[in-house]
Amino acid sequence: MLNQLVKLEFPELQAQKDEIVLSNAKNEKITYELENKILHTLSAAEEVMDLLNNDDLIDILADSKKISSEIEEQKKISDIAEKQIDETRENFRVVAFRASLLFFFITDLDTIDPMYQYSLQWFQRLFSAGVKNSNPDSDTQERIKNLNTYFTLSLYQNVCRSLFEAHKLLFSFLLCMKILFGDNSVDIQEWRFFLAGASGQIDVKPNPTDWLEDIEWAQVYEQLYCMDQLEAFKGIEAYFIEFHKNSRRSMMPPKLIRRRCQVSGKKDLTNSKRWF
DSSP, X not given: OHHHHHHHHOHHHHHHHHHHHHXXXXXXXXXXXXXXXXXXXXXXXXXXXXXHTXXXXXXXXXXXXXXXXXXXXXXXXXXXXHHHHHHHHHHTHHHHHHHHHHXXXXXXXXXXXXXXXXXXXXXXXXXXXXXXXXXXXXXXHHHHHHHHHHHHHHHHHHHHTTSOHHHHHHHHHHHHHHHHHHTTOSOHHHHHHHHXXXXXXXXXXOOOOSSSOHHHHHHHHHHHHHHHTSGGGTTHHHXXXXXXXXXXXXXXXXXXXXXXXXXXXXXXXXXXXXXX
């Protein structure tokens, strides 16, 4: 994906990169042939005096030294140019990473329904269109942002057209989570709790409320206890028990968690933590 992006975004740089690769390969071939020629001449001589009197060997060695010097100079120049090209390419690696992340995500959609099949060729055409149609910008970071935003939305819209209505919300959620995982914005323990809920043996404390049945309290407490083990939600168990009367009016978790964050002085939650 990175090569495809650079070809579209910086065609002259990619052409120069390809030329350097071909030139290096050609120089390595010439060096290899010269070494073989020298070895063949040395092995053909029966005595040391034959080597000293062999004008062809002297000419070969002289040519080899001259060509090697020229190749070395070319390599120094090409190394500098290649380093500059690679630095420019590396700036846009995050775009290629996002694209590859999304490609492998949509190829897994066939686990939801076997009808959902997407080819690499289709994906590459969509990616090329995204590079061409996204807003240009001279600032590299803004350009990267424009590329990622445009292509992600374009992919979402195109894939949604092929999904059953019942699967669109699931696709939207999984797409967001895939991007967050790619940005290292999701705590793996929070994700496990979100998927599996409370687990293990938990000793339920006595029910402090007068508005929850004991069975309901046991289920609520198990969730609160496990959430309390997560760094972002630490203290929520004690908060609920202490302010359970106020919590009755705000049993929707986001409200309860935001109140707990305000009391503890922690910053507001990220989007992924609000979902959890």
